[in-house]
Amino acid sequence: MEKKKLLYIGNKLKNRGYTATAIDVLAPKLEKEGFVVRSVSDKKIKAWRMLEMLHTVWKYRKSTSLVLIDTYSTLNFYYAFTVAKLCRKLKLPYIPILHGGNLPFRLKNSPKKSSALFKGAYVNVAPSQYLMEAFKDHGYKNLVFIPNTLQLENYPFLLRKSLQPKLLWVRSFAQLYNPQMALDVLAMLRDKGYDATLTMVGPAKDISFEQCTTRAKKENLPVTFTGILSKEAWIYLSARHDIFINTTNFDNTPVSVMEAMALGLPVVSTNVGGLPYLIESSVEGLLVAPKNVTSFAEAIEKLVQTPKLAQNIALAARKKTEQFDWKVVKTQWITLLSQ
Numbered sequence: 622m623e624k625k626k627l628l629y630i631g632n633k634l635k636n637r638g639y640t641a642t643a644i645d646v647l648a649p650k651l652e653k654e655g656f657v658v659r660s661v662s663d664k665k666i667k668a669w670r671m672l673e674m675l676h677t678v679w680k681y682r683k684s685t686s687l688v689l690i691d692t693y694s695t696l697n698f699y700y701a702f703t704v705a706k707l708c709r710k711l712k713l714p715y716i717p718i719l720h721g722g723n724l725p726f727r728l729k730n731s732p733k734k735s736s737a738l739f740k741g742a743y744v745n746v747a748p749s750q751y752l753m754e755a756f757k758d759h760g761y762k763n764l765v766f767i768p769n770t771l772q773l774e775n776y777p778f779l780l781r782k783s784l785q786p787k788l789l790w791v792r793s794f795a796q797l798y799n800p801q802m803a804l805d806v807l808a809m810l811r812d813k814g815y816d817a818t819l820t821m822v823g824p825a826k827d828i829s830f831e832q833c834t835t836r837a838k839k840e841n842l843p844v845t846f847t848g849i850l851s852k853e854a855w856i857y858l859s860a861r862h863d864i865f866i867n868t869t870n871f872d873n874t875p876v877s878v879m880e881a882m883a884l885g886l887p888v889v890s891t892n893v894g895g896l897p898y899l900i901e902s903s904v905e906g907l908l909v910a911p912k913n914v915t916s917f918a919e920a921i922e923k924l925v926q927t928p929k930l931a932q933n934i935a936l937a938a939r940k941k942t943e944q945f946d947w948k949v950v951k952t953q954w955i956t957l958l959s960q
Contacts, residue, residue: 624654624655624656624657624958624959625656625657625686625687625958625959626656626657626659626684626685626686626687627651627656627657627658627659627685627686627687627688627689627958628658628659628660628661628677628678628681628685628687628688628689629644629647629648629651629658629659629660629661629688629689629691630644630660630661630662630674630677630678630688630689630690630691630700630701630704631643631644631660631661631662631689631690631691632644632662632670632691632697632700633645633648633660633661633662633663634663634665636663637663637665640793640823640824640849641852642691642720643691643718643720643769644660644691646770646876647689647718647770647954648660650770650947650951651954651958654951654954654955656958659677659681659685661673661674661677662674662677667696670700671699671700671703674700674703674704675703675704675707678704678707678708678711678713679707679711682711682713685713686714687713687714687715687716687743687958688704688708688713688714688715688716689715689716689718690704690705690715690716690717690718691718691720692717692718692719692720692721692724692738693720693721693724694721694722694723694724694726694727694871695721695723695797697721698721698727698731698734701717701738702734702737702738705717705737705738705741705742706737706738709737709741714743715741715742715743716742716743716744716745716746716957717738717739717742717745717746718746718748719745719746719747719748719752719756719873720748720873721873722869722871722872722873722893722894722895723797723871723894724752724755724756724873725752725755725759728755728756728759729759735759739756739761739763740761740763742763743763744763744764744765744957745761745763745764745765746764746765746766746767746957747764747765747766747767748766748767748768748769748873748874749766749768749769749873749874749895749898749899750766750895750898751873751874751894751895751897751898752873752895753766765953765957767950767953767954767957768874768944768945768950769874769876769879769945770945770946770947770950770951771876771879771880771883771942771945771946771947772946772947773883773942773943773945773946775852775856776856776880776883776884776942777856777884778883778884778885778939779859779860779884779885780885780932780935780936781863781885781887781928781931781932781935782928782932783928784863784864784887784924784925784928784931785816785817785863785925786810786815786816786817786818786863786864786921786922786925787817787818787820787861787862787863787864788803788806788807788817788818788819788820788862788863788864788865788866788921789819789820789822789858789859789862789864789865789866789881789886790803790819790820790821790822790823790865790866790867790868791821791822791823791855791865791877791880791881792822792823792867792869792875792877793823793824793825793826794821794823794824794825794826794827794829794830794833795826795827795829796827796828796829797869797870797871798829798868798869798870798872799868799869799870799891799911799912800821800829800830800833800868801829801832801833801836802868802912802914802917803819803821803833803866803868804819804833804836804837804842804844805914806866806868806914806917806918806921807819807842807843807844808840808842809914809915809918810918810921810922811842813918813922815922815925817843817921818843818844818845819842819843819844819845820844820845820847820858820862821833821844821845821846821847822847822848822849822850822855822858823848823849824848824849830846833846834846856880856884859881859884859886862886863886863887863925864886864887864888864889864921864924864925865878865881865886865887865888865889866888866889866890866917866921867888867889867890867891867896868890868891868917869890869891869893869894869911870891870893870911870912871893871894872891872893872894872895872896873894873895874895874896874898874899878890878896878899878900879899879942879945882900882905882906882938882939882941882942883938883939883942885935885938885939886935887906887907887924887931887934887935887938888900888905888906888907888934888938889906889907889908889909889917889920889921889924890906890907890908890909891908891909891910891911891912891917892908892909892910892911893911896908899941900938900941903930903934904934904937905934905937905938905941906934906938907920907923907924907934
């Protein structure tokens with residue numbers, strides 16, 4: 622059977638110095654499976670990006686079988702909404718791929734736009750059970766669960782026999798992800814007498830980056846800001862750290878957390894969004910209440926003081942990530958896209 626010709630719409634900004642997103646990962650993988658994939662947009666200016674997305678849909682309307690649309694919950698929601706509206710006018714089937722951890726709030730606060738976008742879709746792909754349940758609660762039925770994917774062979778597993786509070790944080794610096802909390806936790810651990818350090822990997826998205834760097838300098842906190850790193854670079858860097866921290870206020874199933882689990886880094890994360898669906902607390906990681914610095918620091922202390930627990934968590938987490946390996950997930954994508 623001839624593979625379908627796909628048009629993939631998303632923020633394709635990896636080559637512009639931004640963190641790789643789903644389109645950067647999934648599009649080339651689908652190409653390797655024999656699909657013809659055209660993907661946009663890499664325009665840095667948001668207005669130009671929107672125009673290129675719409676222009677590309679129009680230009681290739683007759684040669685495209687299916688449109689994939691990365692769908693987030695904040696400003697990028699309107700990219701998806703507008704592109705989907707054009708697809709419906711052109712009678713082009715489209716599939717929103719649901720990424721935004723705050724999408725349940727979007728369903729509640731923008732019901733008409735959400736209904737048009739998601740009910741008009743061929744199907745909606747949810748990469749987490751969290752979003753599956755949230756959409757079902759709002760009456761949506763055209764849903765398919767396909768998890769975010771990793772290529773496990775690229776993530777060497779390191780089992781740490783003992784841990785120090787050498788903390789690693791990997792995310793864009795945006796207030797939504799609460800990077801300031803990572804510094805709060807670091808300061809508290811050092812106040813307790815731990816020789817704690819923190820490395821923060823990721824690009825600046827808003828004022829939170831300047832807030833973090835200014836505070837670290839003012840309080841003489843041992844924080845290393847690397848900026849954005851290639852996947853290979855931060856995986857190499859991970860071997861020099863013992864605990865991965867995720868301080869976000871809203872989330873879906875962040876790939877960086879999945880990657881940390883695959884690498885053998887015990888994860889301490891806020892218990893928000895899709896995280897409790899990804900991590901069973903005390904089994905595959907430790908989950909704490911959002912914005913609770915004391916509980917977060919205590920969870921890190923628990924891992925440092927109980928190396929056997931940390932090892933068991935690391936082993937269980939790596940086992941969990943096997944279900945996200947591309948060798949497993951690709952069959953679900955091929956089945957969906959070949960219908």
